[in-house]
Amino acid sequence: xxxxxxxxxxxxxxxxxxxxxxxxxxxxxxxxxxxxxxxxxxxxxxxxxxxxxxxxxxxxxxxxxxxxxxxxxxxxxxxxxxxxxxxxxxxxxxxxxxxxxxxxxxxxxxxxxxxxxxxxxxxxxxxxxxxxxxxxxxxxxxxxxxxxxxxxxxxxxxxxxxxxxxxxxxxxxxxxxxxxxxxxxxxxxxxxxxxxxxxxxxxxxxxxxxxxxxxxxxxxxxxxxxxxxxxxxxxxxxxxxxxxxxxxxxxxxxxxxxxxxxxxxxxxxxxxxxxxxxxxxxxxxxxxxxxxxxxxxxxxxxxxxxxxxxxxxxxxxxxxxxxxxxxxxxxxxxxxxxxxxxxxxxxxxxxxxxxxxxxxxxxxxxxxxxxxxxxxxxxxxxxxxxxxxxxxxxxxxxxxxxxxxxxxxxxxxxxxxx
Amino acid sequence: xxxxxxxxxxxxxxxxxxxxxxxxxxxxxxxxxxxxxxxxxxxxxxxxxxxxxxxxxxxxxxxxxxxxxxxxxxxxxxxxxxxxxxxxxxxxxxxxxxxxxxxxxxxxxxxxxxxxxxxxxxxxxxxxxxxxxxxxxxxxxxxxxxxxxxxxxxxxxxxxxxxxxxxxxxxxxxxxxxxxxxxxxxxxxxxxxxxxxxxxxxxxxxxxxxxxxxxxxxxxxxxxxxxxxxxxxxxxxxxxxxxxxxxxxxxxxxxxxxxxxxxxxxxxxxxxxxxxxxxxxxxxxxxxxxxxxxxxxxxxxxxxxxxxxxxxxxxxxxxxxxxxxx
Numbered sequence: 001x002x003x004x005x006x007x008x009x010x011x012x013x014x015x016x017x018x019x020x021x022x023x024x025x026x027x028x029x030x031x032x033x034x035x036x037x038x039x040x041x042x043x044x045x046x047x048x049x050x051x052x053x054x055x056x057x058x059x060x061x062x063x064x065x066x067x068x069x070x071x072x073x074x075x076x077x078x079x080x081x082x083x084x085x086x087x088x089x090x091x092x093x094x095x096x097x098x099x100x101x102x103x104x105x106x107x108x109x110x111x112x113x114x115x116x117x118x119x120x121x122x123x124x125x126x127x128x129x130x131x132x133x134x135x136x137x138x139x140x141x142x143x144x145x146x147x148x149x150x151x152x153x154x155x156x157x158x159x160x161x162x163x164x165x166x167x168x169x170x171x172x173x174x175x176x177x178x179x180x181x182x183x184x185x186x187x188x189x190x191x192x193x194x195x196x197x198x199x200x201x202x203x204x205x206x207x208x209x210x211x212x213x214x215x216x217x218x219x220x221x222x223x224x225x226x227x228x229x230x231x232x233x234x235x236x237x238x239x240x241x242x243x244x245x246x247x248x249x250x251x252x253x254x255x256x257x258x259x260x261x262x263x264x265x266x267x268x269x270x271x272x273x274x275x276x277x278x279x280x281x282x283x284x285x286x287x288x289x290x291x292x293x294x295x296x297x298x299x300x301x302x303x304x305x306x307x308x309x310x311x312x313x314x315x316x317x318x319x320x321x322x323x324x325x326x327x328x329x330x331x332x333x334x335x336x337x338x339x340x341x342x343x344x345x346x347x348x349x350x351x352x353x354x355x356x357x358x359x360x361x362x363x364x365x366x367x368x369x370x371x372x373x374x375x376x377x378x379x380x381x382x383x384x385x386x387x388x389x390x391x392x393x394x395x396x397x398x399x400x401x402x403x404x405x406x407x408x409x410x411x412x413x414x415x416x417x418x
Numbered sequence: 419x420x421x422x423x424x425x426x427x428x429x430x431x432x433x434x435x436x437x438x439x440x441x442x443x444x445x446x447x448x449x450x451x452x453x454x455x456x457x458x459x460x461x462x463x464x465x466x467x468x469x470x471x472x473x474x475x476x477x478x479x480x481x482x483x484x485x486x487x488x489x490x491x492x493x494x495x496x497x498x499x500x501x502x503x504x505x506x507x508x509x510x511x512x513x514x515x516x517x518x519x520x521x522x523x524x525x526x527x528x529x530x531x532x533x534x535x536x537x538x539x540x541x542x543x544x545x546x547x548x549x550x551x552x553x554x555x556x557x558x559x560x561x562x563x564x565x566x567x568x569x570x571x572x573x574x575x576x577x578x579x580x581x582x583x584x585x586x587x588x589x590x591x592x593x594x595x596x597x598x599x600x601x602x603x604x605x606x607x608x609x610x611x612x613x614x615x616x617x618x619x620x621x622x623x624x625x626x627x628x629x630x631x632x633x634x635x636x637x638x639x640x641x642x643x644x645x646x647x648x649x650x651x652x653x654x655x656x657x658x659x660x661x662x663x664x665x666x667x668x669x670x671x672x673x674x675x676x677x678x679x680x681x682x683x684x685x686x687x688x689x690x691x692x693x694x695x696x697x698x699x700x701x702x703x704x705x706x707x708x709x710x711x712x713x714x715x716x717x718x719x720x721x722x723x724x725x726x727x728x729x730x731x732x733x734x735x736x737x738x739x740x741x742x743x744x
Contacts, residue, residue, distance in 0.1 A: 137702060137703040137704060138700050138701070139672050139701050157744060158703075158704070158744055159742050159744045160744055162744065164704070165703045
């Protein structure tokens, strides 16, 4: 019995998606749960798994944007006749699929073997057939993954042509130097003319939402906190790690402290939607992460209920998947507040743009030893500057200041957050 | 800092434990008047008398078995097995008895027994008196396994082994007895399960045990002249293993060579390689190289013996393979 593969609704409000590429070729076997194709929504690019096992008989929409519910492929037995399904679907498939030229299949291309007994073995997917496995060291593979370098484009200098770390680093540097604007995954010679970069739907979403956010009347509040206790607390936690624990970062502690402050100042833990303010009982803290395809903000849910160790584990998982482009829509939803930390880039302080419909965002700078006056004496202490951007439609200056004051107090004495 | 030979450092740890603690005593073949076949226990009979420095019959099973009994009765015996090749005769006692009593009694019994032994090639002892069998014992839950490579380490590790409540198989290397090294003024116990970084480096980690620690240090100096920076780590305790230090080192250098005098196949280097590849997989930039003896009984003829066991040049070649270019 053939099963129809339709574009699923992966999150609230998703109306359409863009098929980036198929991970299986027509004729190839696919098992339920295996990644079948890559889908670009307005929030993430993610792999979608097959919901049935069998042979991928027909890809109806090779790529392009389609509406939710559109038939995009058919999975069935190797010799199954699916022409009826295809005809029915094609007459019903909406305009979006028509808009993608590649989505219009030629009827004669429908691969329906007439003689089941003579069925050929499924052809190997095009990716595998053309791409011989690249010999690369595990370290080289990790660096390539992290820096978005295509291993197959690198000539290895290790034994037997193995790609080693040095080769990837050299390629990554050349890539950055040569084509700073091009997507990292496609190294190309320097173009002679102006290069036009089409926006991915993630990038389009970033552009649209941040432009919207810019319309909001905002104000900023700035505090500089002494981070000695924060750093010391983290060190004590690191000393007591058990095997398998993720090492907590300063950001993880900050996530926990901010979450505690949010539930004490719910005016800040809110959305501004359709002229109403929604104040939330729990703090779902979004973390701004630089992913290869652009900024994403995965959410640590119920951060006010989690231990720092639990936050560290959740953060490690989210950041890893963000960098690998494997976030799911659910990872990005329901944030009530966002932290953007550029401390690791040695940025002292900066102003973050609102992440609507949230009403506030905290921009965190680096922890450095800086001069500080204590009781009239100049001392050196590790300090950290935090800038809170508030949507004035929802928050007044005093509310923002009280929240930021609590965050500062918690940073300087983390035990107060208990 | 005083300087001791490896042999003196072993004797020093034995003597100090016996001075301090009536429950410590030693026994083994010819260890009393003769002072042991390697001269390690010379003088101890005069100092501590025949009840605490006891000669035994030529029966390794009896030596270890008596040690187990004494240990379970509250003593801290140290038994000497003249050559580690002869541990084969005491395997039943070691593997089925010593290693098992603590757990099988639900913790009611303890076996604080130290089994000192020695082995190693380099002086034509032939195939039955020079094997390196330490990896066999790493496979037995309930035992601890120590292999010390310097005077300081052998003194501090022997002390910790004597005072460990589990049976410890304590390997010494025949050719290391005469080497000299600084030791702390006061005997400093070295916890079991802590590796020692002998030399820091950036490009390759050599994890070496026993005599090969010294060969690795020589190879590292040679490599440095050729522009390769080598870190040398000695696990010192094979069981329990300080995986954190070893994996951490390889994560830093991204390449690794394991080195021991035992035959490569099924040797401790195999266990190290498995632990390292798992802990440092995404940091490895080259396959882990193993250095060990060729797979054959050790020949008596000196040139053949030298050909079979590994030396600094074998470690150096392995180091170069890890940084090789195609």
